[in-house]
Amino acid sequence: MDLFENKENHRERVLVVGVDVGIRKSDIDIESSMKELEELAEAAGAEVIGSVVQKRERIDAVFYVGKGKAEEIRNAAEELDVDTVIFNNELSGAQIRNLEKAMDRKILDRTSLILDIFANRAASREGKLQVELAQLKYRLPRLVGFSNHLSRLGGGIGTRGPGEQKLEIDRRHILGRIHDIEKQIRELEKVRSMKRKQRIESNTPIVAIVGYTNAGKSTLLNSLIKSDEDYGPEKDVFVKDMLFATLETSLRKGTLPGGREFILTDTVGFVSKLPTKLVEAFKGTLEEVKYADVLLHVLDITNEDLELQMKTTMDILRDLDCLDKPIITVLNKCDKNEGYELMYSIDDPKIMISAKTGYNLDKLLEMIEEHIPEKYHRIKFLLPYDESGLMSIIFGDKGVESIEYKQEGIEILASVSEKTKSKYRKYVIEGMEEEVEEEF
Numbered sequence: 001m002d003l004f005e006n007k008e009n010h011r012e013r014v015l016v017v018g019v020d021v022g023i024r025k026s027d028i029d030i031e032s033s034m035k036e037l038e039e040l041a042e043a044a045g046a047e048v049i050g051s052v053v054q055k056r057e058r059i060d061a062v063f064y065v066g067k068g069k070a071e072e073i074r075n076a077a078e079e080l081d082v083d084t085v086i087f088n089n090e091l092s093g094a095q096i097r098n099l100e101k102a103m104d105r106k107i108l109d110r111t112s113l114i115l116d117i118f119a120n121r122a123a124s125r126e127g128k129l130q131v132e133l134a135q136l137k138y139r140l141p142r143l144v145g146f147s148n149h150l151s152r153l154g155g156g157i158g159t160r161g162p163g164e165q166k167l168e169i170d171r172r173h174i175l176g177r178i179h180d181i182e183k184q185i186r187e188l189e190k191v192r193s194m195k196r197k198q199r200i201e202s203n204t205p206i207v208a209i210v211g212y213t214n215a216g217k218s219t220l221l222n223s224l225i226k227s228d229e230d231y232g233p234e235k236d237v238f239v240k241d242m243l244f245a246t247l248e249t250s251l252r253k254g255t256l257p258g259g260r261e262f263i264l265t266d267t268v269g270f271v272s273k274l275p276t277k278l279v280e281a282f283k284g285t286l287e288e289v290k291y292a293d294v295l296l297h298v299l300d301i302t303n304e305d306l307e308l309q310m311k312t313t314m315d316i317l318r319d320l321d322c323l324d325k326p327i328i329t330v331l332n333k334c335d336k337n338e339g340y341e342l343m344y345s346i347d348d349p350k351i352m353i354s355a356k357t358g359y360n361l362d363k364l365l366e367m368i369e370e371h372i373p374e375k376y377h378r379i380k381f382l383l384p385y386d387e388s389g390l391m392s393i394i395f396g397d398k399g400v401e402s403i404e405y406k407q408e409g410i411e412i413l414a415s416v417s418e419k420t421k422s423k424y425r426k427y428v429i430e431g432m433e434e435e436v437e438e439e440f
Contacts, residue, residue, distance in 0.1 A: 011047040018088035093142035143182035203263040212309035213269025220355040326371040
């Protein structure tokens with residue numbers, strides 16, 4: 001049986017509910033947020049039957065929407081034959097319990113819905129562990145609230161991942177499972193850290209693709225890696241027009257216009273109100289962004305909520321302490337929408353592209369090459385006298401510390417760029433090389 005189908009072999013019918021308290025701490029308007037909630041529900045395999053929005057001064061602590069509105073939603077759910085009611089904010093255990101009792105339906109919130117999508121999409125061992133950790137940490141304080149719908153319905157959206165049995169064991173055992181998962185993730189992070197260290201030591205530039213879910217990040221990665229001479233279709237990453245199609249970090253090799261190789265990494269897509277527990281659980285994976293030399297912030301310019309998506313991504317990058325890196329704003333899907341107004345409103349380096357058609361990808365590669373921070377190396381060269389013309393090139397780099405004219409040639413101690421080091425490696429005196437800490 002398909003994970004997106006219930007016992008009656010049909011898609012789970014859901015009603016989505018939100019409360020409009022006006023834009024205060026967040027710039028996300030209720031209309032955009034509810035639309036995204038519907039898309040998330042559909043991504044989980046549900047059929048959205050209807051939407052309810054209530055205007056309130058504040059969230060009701062007992063029923064989220066207030067007792068009267070809860071009864072009204074119950075009647076609507078019965079008339080529409082709805083299986084599940086999904087709320088647009090994170091609910092407390094008490095709110096879940098009260099709403100279950102008032103509506104006699106399975107109750108989910110936005111967080112549990114996103115966690116469910118991740119549980120269904122995670123493919124690697126680390127991805128599955130990260131999602132289970134986030135689910136257990138989220139559900140631990142809500143065990144009482146979850147007990148009703150788990151025992152009554154026994155499946156469907158919101159029950160994937162750890163599953164019913166793990167959620168019915170006592171708190172002590174759940175804490176033990178959390179400890180065990182965290183230990184396994186730490187071991188996997190050690191392996192990733194060693195591989196990351198090797199990449200850094202190889203001086204191969206790393207470019208990370210970030211952005212909102214379904215902005216076209218994976219399509220862009222597949223297009224850019226075609227620049228590498230070793231490219232083959234088997235190296236393409238999974239692409240689908242859906243929210244959170246990519247959960248695992250993918251690393252691929254590309255080649256810059258100047259011939260230098262670089263590593264391209266895809267990342268999990270962001271979404272507004274991304275669960276804190278999920279960000280915490282995926283922090284190890286998201287740290288790949290912290291070690292990148294350049295970030296490509298991909299935006300879908302056909303999306304009506306573009307400013308929301310920009311803000312969400314930048315807020316998460318700020319939380320990851322990554323805003324000090326070169327960021328190139330990549331305005332994707334320009335084959336569908338010109339989007340020139342947005343082009344002039346963004347301060348970061350920016351470019352209009354179509355990852356699908358390949359438009360402007362050559363110029364994007366040039367921009368990446370221009371924005372990769374140059375690493376300098378303190379090297380001692382021995383130039384033959386008949387190659388003394390190369391001195392001007394070496395002098396043109398960061399600086400020359402000393403020059404000594406010897407019988408066998410001209411000995412120069414200088415700090416030079418990666419490009420100069422690679423080009424004139426045959427003149428480097430063996431063992432006389434170290435990386436200069438400062439980057440330019």
